[in-house]
Amino acid sequence: MQSTLSLSFSPSSSAAAVSRSNTTRFSLNTSTPLNLRFCGLRPQALAFNASGNHRSSQLPSRPRSQAISAALSANGSPPKSFDYDLLIIGAGVGGHGAALHAVEKGLKTAIVEGDVVGGTCVNRGCVPSKALLAVAGRMRELQNDHHLKSLGLQVSAAGYDRQGVADHAINLASKIRNNLTNSMKALGVDILTGFGKILGPQKVQIGSSDKIVTAKDIIIATGSVPFVPKGIEVDGKTVITSDHALKLEFVPDWIAIVGSGYIGLEFSDVYTALGSEVTFVEALDQLMPGFDPEIGKLAQRVLINPRNIDYHTGVFASKITPARDGKPVTIELIDAKTKEPKDTLEVDAALIATGRAPFTQGLGLENIDVVTQRGFVPVDERMRVIDSNGKLVPHLFCIGDANGKMMLAHAASAQGISVVEQVTGRDHVLNHLSVPAACFTHPEISMVGLTEPQAREKGEKEGFEVSVAKTSFKANTKALAENEGEGLAKLIYRPDNGEILGVHIFGLHAADLIHEASNAIALGTRIQDIKLAVHAHPTLSEVLDELFKSAKVKAHASIPVSEPVAV
Amino acid sequence: MASSPSPFTLSFSSSVSSTSLLPCRRSFILPIPRGRATSFTVQSKIREIFMPALSSTMTEGKIVSWIKSEGETLSKGESVVVVESDKADMDVETFYDGILAAIVVPDGETAPVGAPIALLAETEEEVAEAKAKAAKSSQSQSSAPPPQPANPAPAISQPSPPPPPPPSAAASDGPKKTVATPQAKKLAKQHKVDLASLTGTGPFGRITPADVETAAGIAPSKSSPAPAAPAPASSAPPKAAAAGAVKPKGVTMTAILAKAAAMALVQHPVVNASCKDGKNFAYNSNINIAVAVAINGGLITPVLQDADKLDLYLLSQKWKELVNKARGKQLQPNEYNSGTFTLSNLGMFGVDRFDAILPPGQGAIMAVGASKPTVEADATGFFKVKNKMLVNVTADHRIIYGADLAAFLQTFSKIIENPDSLTL
Numbered sequence: 007m008q009s010t011l012s013l014s015f016s017p018s019s020s021a022a023a024v025s026r027s028n029t030t031r032f033s034l035n036t037s038t039p040l041n042l043r044f045c046g047l048r049p050q051a052l053a054f055n056a057s058g059n060h061r062s063s064q065l066p067s068r069p070r071s072q073a074i075s076a077a078l079s080a081n082g083s084p085p086k087s088f089d090y091d092l093l094i095i096g097a098g099v100g101g102h103g104a105a106l107h108a109v110e111k112g113l114k115t116a117i118v119e120g121d122v123v124g125g126t127c128v129n130r131g132c133v134p135s136k137a138l139l140a141v142a143g144r145m146r147e148l149q150n151d152h153h154l155k156s157l158g159l160q161v162s163a164a165g166y167d168r169q170g171v172a173d174h175a176i177n178l179a180s181k182i183r184n185n186l187t188n189s190m191k192a193l194g195v196d197i198l199t200g201f202g203k204i205l206g207p208q209k210v211q212i213g214s215s216d217k218i219v220t221a222k223d224i225i226i227a228t229g230s231v232p233f234v235p236k237g238i239e240v241d242g243k244t245v246i247t248s249d250h251a252l253k254l255e256f257v258p259d260w261i262a263i264v265g266s267g268y269i270g271l272e273f274s275d276v277y278t279a280l281g282s283e284v285t286f287v288e289a290l291d292q293l294m295p296g297f298d299p300e301i302g303k304l305a306q307r308v309l310i311n312p313r314n315i316d317y318h319t320g321v322f323a324s325k326i327t328p329a330r331d332g333k334p335v336t337i338e339l340i341d342a343k344t345k346e347p348k349d350t351l352e353v354d355a356a357l358i359a360t361g362r363a364p365f366t367q368g369l370g371l372e373n374i375d376v377v378t379q380r381g382f383v384p385v386d387e388r389m390r391v392i393d394s395n396g397k398l399v400p401h402l403f404c405i406g407d408a409n410g411k412m413m414l415a416h417a418a419s420a421q422g423i424s425v426v427e428q429v430t431g432r433d434h435v436l437n438h439l440s441v442p443a444a445c446f447t448h449p450e451i452s453m454v455g456l457t458e459p460q461a462r463e464k465g466e467k468e469g470f471e472v473s474v475a476k477t478s479f480k481a482n483t484k485a486l487a488e489n490e491g492e493g494l495a496k497l498i499y500r501p502d503n504g505e506i507l508g509v510h511i512f513g514l515h516a517a518d519l520i521h522e523a524s525n526a527i528a529l530g531t532r533i534q535d536i537k538l539a540v541h542a543h544p545t546l547s548e549v550l551d552e553l554f555k556s557a558k559v560k561a562h563a564s565i566p567v568s569e570p571v572a573v
Numbered sequence: 574m575a576s577s578p579s580p581f582t583l584s585f586s587s588s589v590s591s592t593s594l595l596p597c598r599r600s601f602i603l604p605i606p607r608g609r610a611t612s613f614t615v616q617s618k619i620r621e622i623f624m625p626a627l628s629s630t631m632t633e634g635k636i637v638s639w640i641k642s643e644g645e646t647l648s649k650g651e652s653v654v655v656v657e658s659d660k661a662d663m664d665v666e667t668f669y670d671g672i673l674a675a676i677v678v679p680d681g682e683t684a685p686v687g688a689p690i691a692l693l694a695e696t697e698e699e700v701a702e703a704k705a706k707a708a709k710s711s712q713s714q715s716s717a718p719p720p721q722p723a724n725p726a727p728a729i730s731q732p733s734p735p736p737p738p739p740p741s742a743a744a745s746d747g748p749k750k751t752v753a754t755p756q757a758k759k760l761a762k763q764h765k766v767d768l769a770s771l772t773g774t775g776p777f778g779r780i781t782p783a784d785v786e787t788a789a790g791i792a793p794s795k796s797s798p799a800p801a802a803p804a805p806a807s808s809a810p811p812k813a814a815a816a817g818a819v820k821p822k823g824v825t826m827t828a829i830l831a832k833a834a835a836m837a838l839v840q841h842p843v844v845n846a847s848c849k850d851g852k853n854f855a856y857n858s859n860i861n862i863a864v865a866v867a868i869n870g871g872l873i874t875p876v877l878q879d880a881d882k883l884d885l886y887l888l889s890q891k892w893k894e895l896v897n898k899a900r901g902k903q904l905q906p907n908e909y910n911s912g913t914f915t916l917s918n919l920g921m922f923g924v925d926r927f928d929a930i931l932p933p934g935q936g937a938i939m940a941v942g943a944s945k946p947t948v949e950a951d952a953t954g955f956f957k958v959k960n961k962m963l964v965n966v967t968a969d970h971r972i973i974y975g976a977d978l979a980a981f982l983q984t985f986s987k988i989i990e991n992p993d994s995l996t997l
Contacts, residue, residue, distance in 0.1 A: 152630045162903065259776070260754050283755045307657070316755035334777045352752050352777055 090116045093221030095202035098125020100406030101227040103419025109193045111430040120201035124183040127415045134175035134252040142279035143448045172254035203370035223401045230362035230407035241328040245356045258355035266293040268445040270359035275447040278313045286317035298457040298510045364408045382410035440528035444517035452520035455508030461498045473501045477552040479513040483544035490514040497553040504532035504559040533557045619703045621689035635683045674703030753780035764789035828889035831862040835880035837985040844981045847936045854972040863912025876912045926963040937968040
């Protein structure tokens with residue numbers, strides 16, 4: 007918590023030499039009063055225009071008339087005043103998160119969008135897929151006569167209307183898209199429509215060539231698109247990617263899903279709940295390769311084996327032909343290592359879920375000498391872009407899927423917030439190990455931190471012991487009351503100092519439960535400190551309570567006993 | 574290959590030919606895995622170890638690993654195998670001493686609950702016998718596309734005598750490939766059906782779960798959800814009661830009796846009354862006839878509400894619906910609690926007459942016996958044979974006296990004997 011006070015006068019090049027990590031100055035024209043900035047105080051204290059309007063959390067007055075002089079700039083011919091403090095290319099989740107935080111910090115922000123606001127997450131990703139998964143979850147419950155009977159319930163034949171399900175997803179996407187757009191507009195973020203292209207340092211072209219915008223800092227947040235390996239012909243009807251699948255234009259009897267990561271897994275949950283049969287095609291030797299192996303094994307037992315799903319592992323789909331002329335979709339499988347032909351599948355549809363490729367074409371990166379690596383924009387741990395000579399490109403950042411560090415929506419917005427923190431004077435490095443991830447199958451899977459093999463490897467390399475604590479959902483009252491005792495939670499930790507290395511949960515509401523653990527990792531909380539915290543009974547969160555209590559840590563609690571509070 | 578004593582089993586490994594010509598002769602073979610009853614005789618004391626039900630929801634289990642191997646001696650209570658259920662891995666113990674003679678379901682395989690997973694022999698000599706049995710039963714099980722039910726129903730999975738006709742999607746690809754859906758594969762493994770022996774009826778010639786189930790002799794179940802609301806299927810009327818006075822087409826005996834009783838109750842409302850708590854009695858404004866129905870070893874009384882107001886055909890239809898619901902255990906409480914008068918018909922069981930016991934909360938219950946041809950003397954002294962049905966009413970004497978009851982019965986019998994009055 008700094009409390010430096012800086013007064014600055016315009017425009018002085020000497021002041022410009024101050025390093026950016028301590029303070030930031032906004033110099034004003036002489037006709038207006040000096041800007042005082044107290045770093046320790048809330049940004050509301052910033053007065054923007056001559057009338058001294060306080061901009062608390064209300065709408066800023068528009069337009070902001072003060073020009074902002076440049077700090078230092080080395081290359082090219084820097085403009086003396088910028089149109090915006092911050093320009094974000096891409097109005098997806100990452101861009102939106104960055105924009106909101108930037109406005110809170112008092113930056114004049116604009117966001118450029120060439121397609122639809124909301125990007126992948128809202129229109130083709132998280133939002134519609136969760137809508138479909140909600141339907142799938144309910145459908146599964148209603149059809150599970152066994153389960154209902156054990157609760158004393160019975161339901162006569164449950165059915166669904168495909169268009170109704172698809173409409174739920176589409177309507178939700180458009181609602182969230184509108185909410186996003188309105189939230190940005192209400193806060194005074196300029197939404198510029200058109201494809202953004204970087205022309206030079208701090209200069210971006212929007213859409214056609216006559217619209218050029220300058221900004222002090224630029225964030226690239228252009229996201230990703232589904233990756234389709236070569237040999238696979240996507241026709242959008244019988245051979246589809248997640249973009250098409252989320253529109254749910256039809257429910258096939260038998261669909262092959264290429265790729266068994268979380269996207270493929272979620273779709274298998276949706277399709278099997280709606281009555282399809284699924285075949286997985288996975289290049290690695292085991293399904294769900296990204297998960298902790300123990301969780302993966304249990305997940306396979308619950309999510310795959312009892313359902314109408316079979317799989318082929320260790321094979322590539324070398325060629326996929328869509329259905330035409332009365333023939334089904336044919337998939338030729340070759341061995342992943344030897345490349346010999348192994349089998350041919352004939353199915354009604356194929357979903358390509360082999361990952362996502364960054365969308366960085368046409369960004370004009372060559373104008374600033376940045377070369378992408380497999381399409382990803384190279385960045386350092388502070389999201390600063392690195393050019394082809396290994397040097398940092400000043401005032402240019404890249405967040406989200408486009409940089410490939412962690413291709414998750416909330417990771418993108420966290421990275422965006424980190425960048426805004428840096429740009430407004432506070433250094434910030436996002437700890438990616440504290441960012442949780444979740445897979446919304448039924449039951450859900452979630453994780454934060456390292457998997458057990460990764461933790462053990464790190465332990466060996468750095469010389470510390472690694473312990474594992476496990477607890478089953480069968481021991482949890484609430485889970486049993488719901489008759490959903492199937493689940494496992496796993497804590498990987500250092501017994502010497504109580505540091506949490508990773509937590510993995512498979513079970514009911516796993517995606518919500520993980521945050522206790524991810525918060526602990528983000529704040530550096532140790533097990534011995536958290537194990538005495540009280541959890542409401544009966545709730546699923548007691549699963550984590552059990553985990554923390556069953557961990558055996560040698561160190562003692564470090565926080566002193568706090569003052570008692572009268573109740 | 575199977576040398577079971579039955580003359581009907583043929584060598585099924587080539588899956589085909591003769592069986593389809595003799596569909597009706599194979600009806601006796603039980604499709605259940607342990608149904609080779611003839612091969613397990615009492616003398617040999619070879620016991621089976623079954624796949625246990627480790628939880629109430631478990632339907633099949635997977636063998637994680639065999640703790641004991643073939644040839645090892647087991648004592649009662651020892652853990653023999655680790656089984657994975659839908660919930661957890663559990664050790665399974667043996668209930669008998671003996672020698673683990675043969676493992677029927679090996680590691681990693683799945684078997685339904687109740688299926689034999691290993692054979693236990695009591696003595697050394699029987700080990701060899703047990704092994705032979707295990708080999709035989711698994712072989713004949715896997716190579717038998719098991720039996721069809723008595724009627725030569727869908728033998729679609731059996732191609733006709735060689736050469737087998739090519740599947741409908743005679744694609745240009747060279748070798749004929751068996752394409753089976755994931756569920757079909759799972760079912761085939763579970764019921765030990767050889768996929769290569771089936772011809773698929775699904776699109777492009779793929780083998781569907783229904784094909785496998787038919788081959789295994791199980792009625793194909795449509796387990797997937799039907800998109801768009803399905804119309805409830807109405808099956809044929811369940812009752813074909815013994816002949817009463819008259820039985821017009823499609824109307825059951827129950828409906829006739831209920832209608833007649835309702836009409837009689839209109840004229841004698843006191844019989845429709847009930848004594849609520851031993852002190853007061855109330856006339857019921859509705860005439861709801863509860864009819865006793867036996868289902869699955871239990872008894873339930875679906876109620877025909879306002880039976881006097883509905884005409885006979887409507888009543889009959891309503892009755893059919895109620896019985897279906899009762900069989901499907903989907904009766905709502907008000908559909909079986911709201912009776913004011915109960916009817917119990919044991920005529921179909923050939924009972925002449927019986928006395929019913931009054932259900933609490935009601936005024937009267939009528940017990941109907943079978944209608945039998947009886948010799949009768951009429952007024953002129955001539956004998957005639959007539960169908961006679963004995964009807965017996967038990968009533969709560971606190972509210973309904975003998976005279977009321979007799980009057981009711983007279984009305985009732987007049988209605989029944991005069992069938993036209995029913996259709997009023």
